[in-house]
Amino acid sequence: MPADLSARPEMQFLLALLSQGAVGSGVSEPGEETPLDGTKLRHLARTHGVTTLANARLGEGRCAGLLSTTVRQQLAQDARESSFLAMAQVAALAQIQAAMDEAGVPLIAWKGPSLSAQLYGSYALRASCDLDFLLMAKDVPEAIRILAPLGFELVSSLTSSAAAARACKLHCEVHLHRKHDRVHLELHDEVMPRIYGRWMPMEGCMRRSVWLALDAHTRVRTLATDDLLLSLCSHGTKHGWDSLKWVCDVAGFLARYGEATDWTGLLADARKASALKSLLVGIRLAVEVLGATEPEPVQRCTYAEAEVRAIVRTTARRLSSGDTTRLNKRETLSSALNTVPTRSARAMYLARRITTVTEHEIEALPLPTALYPLYYPLRALRLTGKGIRAGWERLGGATSK
Amino acid sequence: MLADMHLVISPHVFSQRLGEETVLLNADSGAYFGLTPVASRAWELMQEGVGTREILAKLEAEFDAPSAQIEQDLEVFLLKLREKELVAF
Known part of the structure; x- marks a missing residue:
């Protein structure tokens, strides 16, 4: 699909607003004569999850003269609404952390308000539609049980905690929702779904995790900084970097922790975790799109240089265009495959993707745990049937032509 | 006169x-409250652990309004906060 270039001036404005220090190398300063469309700007900010951050930058006086008072007020109102949700999330975060502490279940608050506080100094500056937690796979059923009296219900027909834990084993995540304050939770037992075949074990992340104070009464456990950056880059990769929010996070990390980070060690760890390409793409996108400072050891790293450059170029062009069409499944898959280090790892990724049983398959035919291996041949049968059907339809289409 | 309270x-x-x-x-009731700029400043000082007399002195110094008015407004504000169970004193 061709990019919608009609929102380009608004996107350029947004990038200039969010860029670090001087305007990023890949971004041109929006011309004062360019009339900005407030509706498009707000839509872009909302779609990319950067409304509150953009509003805060405007509050600091950055680029403020280029917007009409009405648009500024509308953006401020959007930011206000987003902040309400962030406050409800922090209240839930405090409640959940306290309940888990009491039960002795360790969990890590990942992304969301805690990341906002870590990178931007305030828990409300990063829009997040849910609260994400990382925990050990063995603790998932217990966590679901602890969350039930707090009003959190499983979002799926997998109503038992054991069934949800089984689904979590496959996809590394379980979704829960609380109606009264609209807080949505995701429990992950890995940062990346297993099909990616990367990432360090959760035990290590838990051992290295650190405590972060969100306010005078609330402290939560978060990822250590090195793990945090790897997780952000892996997550961005998983979603094809189609949201500016994730690039902002990497740029925010570089501004906040860039100097204190042992880059040589981090690059080596990333390589071991098969996440080096993702890391380099994330950092170079932050440099290209938001003018972040690239640490010297990263500048010197020539790993998969041509491929990384190509991914960064394509992604930066897409982000700068103002096109808000989300990547489709095929594009996200292709983007993820591009950051898998070797051909054999790509083949493994595809093999895992084909053989991994989905939550829908478990829901459609609930089997007792002992019969669980049956899901694999059943999936193979289903996919074969699907392939035959698709082939038949193509053949029928060709014949009718 | 406003008593000095923690x-x-x-x-x-x-x-x-x-x-x-x-x-x-208020996470217990789910109710949100908006504070005006003067009340926001008072809240900020409360978060720093500043007592009521010092809050009053700072507000008088920072805002252009009669002292008696600021004192009365602060007293009403504190009573409302207590009524809504947002602060204790």
Whole structure:
């Protein structure tokens, strides 16, 4: 699909607003004569999850003269609404952390308000539609049980905690929702779904995790900084970097922790975790799109240089265009495959993707745990049937032509 | 005259500065409260553990309004906060 270039001036404005220090190398300063469309700007900010951050930058006086008072007020109102949700999330975060502490279940608050506080100094500056937690796979059923009296219900027909834990084993995540304050939770037992075949074990992340104070009464456990950056880059990769929010996070990390980070060690760890390409793409996108400072050891790293450059170029062009069409499944898959280090790892990724049983398959035919291996041949049968059907339809289409 | 009191913010209260205003959330009731710029400044000082007399002195110095008016407004504000179980004193 061709990019919608009609929102380009608004996107350029947004990038200039969010860029670090001087305007990023890949971004041109929006011309004062360019009339900005407030509706498009707000839509872009909302779609990319950067409304509150953009509003805060405007509050600091950055680029403020280029917007009409009405648009500024509308953006401020959007930011206000987003902040309400962030406050409800922090209240839930405090409640959940306290309940888990009491039960002795360790969990890590990942992304969301805690990341906002870590990178931007305030828990409300990063829009997040849910609260994400990382925990050990063995603790998932217990966590679901602890969350039930707090009003959190499983979002799926997998109503038992054991069934949800089984689904979590496959996809590394379980979704829960609380109606009264609209807080949505995701429990992950890995940062990346297993099909990616990367990432360090959760035990290590838990051992290295650190405590972060969100306010005078609330402290939560978060990822250590090195793990945090790897997780952000892996997550961005998983979603094809189609949201500016994730690039902002990497740029925010570089501004906040860039100097204190042992880059040589981090690059080596990333390589071991098969996440080096993702890391380099994330950092170079932050440099290209938001003018972040690239640490010297990263500048010197020539790993998969041509491929990384190509991914960064394509992604930066897409982000700068103002096109808000989300990547489709095929594009996200292709983007993820591009950051898998070797051909054999790509083949493994595809093999895992084909053989991994989905939550829908478990829901459609609930089997007792002992019969669980049956899901694999059943999936193979289903996919074969699907392939035959698709082939038949193509053949029928060709014949009718 | 406003007594010098130490104010304790309830642990179920979450606050967020939005420009010149502040929004408070009482997580127990789910109710949100908006504070004016002057009340926001008073709240900020409460968070720093400043007592009522010092809050009053700072507000008088920072805002262009008659002292008696500021004192009366602060007293009403503190009573409302207590009524809504947002602070204790």
